[in-house]
Amino acid sequence: MSSTNRSTILHPTRIDLSADIRVQVIDSLNQAVAVTTDLKSQTKQAHWNVKGMDFYQLHELFDEIAGELEEFIDLLAERVTALGGVAMGTIRMAVAASILPEYPVEILDGKDHIAALADRFAIYAKLLRDGIAQTDELGDADTADLYTEISRTVDMRLWFLEAHLQAGDMSAANSNGKPATAKTAAKTVAKTATAKTTAKKSKK
Numbered sequence: 001m002s003s004t005n006r007s008t009i010l011h012p013t014r015i016d017l018s019a020d021i022r023v024q025v026i027d028s029l030n031q032a033v034a035v036t037t038d039l040k041s042q043t044k045q046a047h048w049n050v051k052g053m054d055f056y057q058l059h060e061l062f063d064e065i066a067g068e069l070e071e072f073i074d075l076l077a078e079r080v081t082a083l084g085g086v087a088m089g090t091i092r093m094a095v096a097a098s099i100l101p102e103y104p105v106e107i108l109d110g111k112d113h114i115a116a117l118a119d120r121f122a123i124y125a126k127l128l129r130d131g132i133a134q135t136d137e138l139g140d141a142d143t144a145d146l147y148t149e150i151s152r153t154v155d156m157r158l159w160f161l162e163a164h165l166q167a168g169d170m171s172a173a174n175s176n177g178k179p180a181t182a183k184t185a186a187k188t189v190a191k192t193a194t195a196k197t198t199a200k201k202s203k204k
């Protein structure tokens, strides 16, 4: 986490975790607050701007996901304060500490919005899993449990998003080891169609 997004204030508390451990957990949590805040705003961006035949379904889905992320921000920030830290939760603090790429403004189609969100949810899911391992190792089972709870829902949401992209061709999503984008999926489908046509022609 960048020093601009780090509070050095640590309030006294009777909690039985040492100051050294609390500082490390608070840093991890504030990073998660920043990324969750960024992801929530990006999900709202998709909610407002998605277009196409699946507009209403996706508009609603994205709003539901943004609502969940808002709840996660509150849970993470309140764990920071429970540990005696200062929650770093403003938009400018989020900008300073988020690891997500900026949301593309030129996309319109539902598949492109889903792919953009899936890419970002994959980064977020990894951050949470790293958070589980780190806080577990530090001996803060409660923060690890909080991360686990959030992580489970985030993995489910990643599945929801990716399920929209995988209907045509599963290999399109996984062939390069990266989350599928509408473009890569479309390319693979086009390649398969060409191969099928060629095979048909050679049979004749």
Ligand SMILES: [Fe+2]
Pocket (backbone or CB within 6 Å): 047, 063
């Ligand atoms: Fe709305």
